[in-house]
Amino acid sequence: MAHRLLRPSALRSGRHASRGQHNAHSQTSLLHSVVRAYSTAVPAASEPWDVVIVGGGIVGAALACGLGASPLTRNKRIALVESSDLSKVQAWAPVPQSYSSRTVSITPGSYQLLKQYGVWDHIELSRTQTYTNMAVWDAVGQGQVHFGTQDLGLSQEQPMAWIMENLNLHRAALRTLADACPGVTLFDPTKVESIQRPALDLAQTEPGPMMDWPRVKLSTGQTLMTRLLIGADGARSPVRQFAKIDAAGWSYPQHGIVGILKATAQTAPQSDWVWQRFLPTGPVALLPLPGEHMALVWSMDSRFAAYLKQLPDEAFTIALNAAIHLPVEHLEFVLQQLQATNGQLDPVLLDDLMHRAKLIGASGSGGISPPLIAGVEPQSRASFPFRLQHADRYVDQRLVLIGDAAHTIHPLAGQGLNLGLADVASLVPTLEQAVATGQDLGDYNGLLGYASARYAPNLAMLGSVDKLQKLFSTGWGPVATVRSLGLNIVNHIPRLKRELVKTAML
Ligand SMILES: Cc1cc2nc3c(=O)[nH]c(=O)nc-3n(C[C@H](O)[C@H](O)[C@H](O)COP(=O)(O)OP(=O)(O)OC[C@H]3O[C@@H](n4cnc5c(N)ncnc54)[C@H](O)[C@@H]3O)c2cc1C
Structure with a gap:
């Protein structure tokens, strides 16, 4: 079915289609023709x-x-x-205060293109969030890097990227x-x-x-x-x-779980940060959306992804907070407990874990203070294979x-x-x-x-992205040590940092 795309003014003035070409439309197609009139041209x-x-x-x-x-x-x-x-x-x-779980990070290079084509004028900006800081840290070892707009010689207001819903x-x-x-x-x-x-x-x-x-x-x-x-x-x-x-x-032996999260009120003001922690099972990333909302992309072994996807919201939130905040051994313990209890954690144990996560979240893990997750939006979890x-x-x-x-x-x-x-x-x-x-x-x-x-x-x-994926998908001691050292070196050499961020932002 062909639709010549018409200007909204033409649609409003009720210019309608040549019926001859399209007399076999289903009910649904007829519905569409109200939105997108057909042109005789x-x-x-x-x-x-x-x-x-x-x-x-x-x-x-x-x-x-x-x-x-x-x-x-x-x-x-x-x-x-x-x-x-x-x-x-x-x-x-869009429904206010509710976000669709497929989101995308748009770099300044893409932003320029979308501006040039006039696409940006149609973006609902109230549903986008810029970020000016990115924290990347290693769950095994002490390696961490902080990237900020200042590393690029940009002013504080110039975003590193825009997060928005694909839709x-x-x-x-x-x-x-x-x-x-x-x-x-x-x-x-x-x-x-x-x-x-x-x-x-x-x-x-x-x-x-x-x-x-x-x-x-x-x-x-x-x-x-x-x-x-x-x-x-x-x-x-x-x-x-x-x-x-x-x-x-090749296909990675990994799936990604996406979802929409809410941070606790205390951590919401840090809305211009991206947080990415590299776990031995794959990276977990929190991308800011307006207010206290965030988008999740959590990569892991495909079977584990299937398991986490079906956990009740509360149990999933516990696992996620553990993945972001707790040492790897504690995270493993939490996951074992979740599996053993089918997602129904003992309330005393739960309190203890949340307390630990809060403590670590508040004091910062080696200077990095990611948000504590209050909950995941119902029905927002989905998973994707990676290739x-x-x-x-x-x-x-x-x-x-x-x-x-x-x-x-x-x-x-x-x-x-x-x-x-x-x-x-x-x-x-x-x-x-x-x-x-x-x-x-x-x-x-x-x-x-x-x-x-x-x-x-x-x-x-x-x-580069494939090497990063492989480098961080191991908890093996010697690799983890060198990797952490590498991250810390990058963090302390402004020129190296600038080159890395520039490559990712083009
Ligand atoms: C979890 C996740 C997070 C991501 N986050 C980011 C991010 O933050 N930033 C980023 O830059 N990228 C991100 N990506 C990648 C990004 O989503 C894709 O690279 C991008 O959507 C690809 O767009 P595309 O239009 O090339 O392909 P697609 O979106 O796959 O579109 C292809 C289209 O072709 C149509 N089609 C296929 N076959 C036919 C046919 N026979 N006839 C007619 N039509 C057909 C399909 O219906 C589809 O609409 C992410 C991907 C995933 C899975």
Whole structure:
């Protein structure tokens, strides 16, 4: 189903769709048409398209915003195809004092891009939280680092990053498309079923006109023929598979539990800090949200994650406080007790543990004073598998990969989406350049500029985060000692610290 994204003014004035193309809509689709009117200007699906973006996640939607707003590309025919129902994202109505558990940390580099495309104007800022300090410490040994904006030579007010709900950002990108990108046509909920390229299928050495253009077959039965096909379709990328581009990588034996937390009133004022403790089982990170709320990302062994996910809220809060505050031996004891009692701790023991956690929280663990967690928001816990994956190449004739389709990274450094947005920041000017110089948008040589700009930085970030993950996933004495020493050295060498933070903030 194609929707030409219209400006809200057009929607308000009641401009409606050509019914002819869409007479087979379900009840739900008709409901959508109230929100997103159809335009008679939608090109017929069999007509050639300049760009088809598969995947309307945040990266694909941001790319559509960039191309849809650029004076050089906005007159091109651009299709954005998404298998899920984006009207749910568009209709997202946040509930005060309640947060959705998928959150993201947006670096200043991504912020600049979102500002440039006008996406930032649609973000609900009251639901975002900046941070200016980050504490990282080792549960085994005494290693710790504190990063602050001063380490970057920034003023106290300039944030290191913004934490927000994925939905807030995704909705903002879709609103930008509706508001300012009339050249973009959205197909949703529409799945790409298959992709073909007649020239390749027929093994023609000299393809005729448009014979080498990818044909994208949709679940609606339509086929889009495109000059350039962009895969923004996530880690399992059908576009990457169609292009037979291999992706090397592995699954970590870890899952991440996410959730929304509330800090105790005493610790809430430290709302501009990120806290990350490296446990031998994986890192646990607390990311600030407005007020006393925080987002949790806790990585651990997959079986243990499944166990913790189903614990009652109170027992989970105890385990989490122990993971943040207590020495590793005490944490192990707490977890054993929880398992032995099926999450029903003896109240006396519970009091004792909370008392210890409070004591350590109040006095600070080696100068670091993370918040004490008062509770976890009901139903907010979810878990995700983690993967590292990197495509062998990002471009092919008439084809580009961006975002998680090109690279997937462990979230411990909060970089996956930021890398995807950096891909967008590089691909848009590459395509603008092609238009400005009269080249074919799908020309392989023109696309190489994007690949060479992004491949090495993405690979470097994937490698660094993987090394960090491995370095910290052990409690083995000698490694832990050297690791703690390393953290303390970094903490005392401002130049080294600055370089580390700068790399993570780009
Ligand atoms: C727990 C966790 C915490 C994270 N925290 C951070 C963070 O703080 N900072 C950060 O930068 N990153 C973070 N990330 C990573 C970040 O979420 C991802 O890198 C990012 O969402 C990838 O976006 P994407 O648009 O490339 O892919 P996706 O979000 O996977 O979107 C791909 C889209 O393609 C669509 N699609 C797939 N197949 C088809 C098809 N056949 N037809 C049509 N559509 C299709 C899918 O429906 C989907 O909407 C985190 C990840 C996790 C798991």
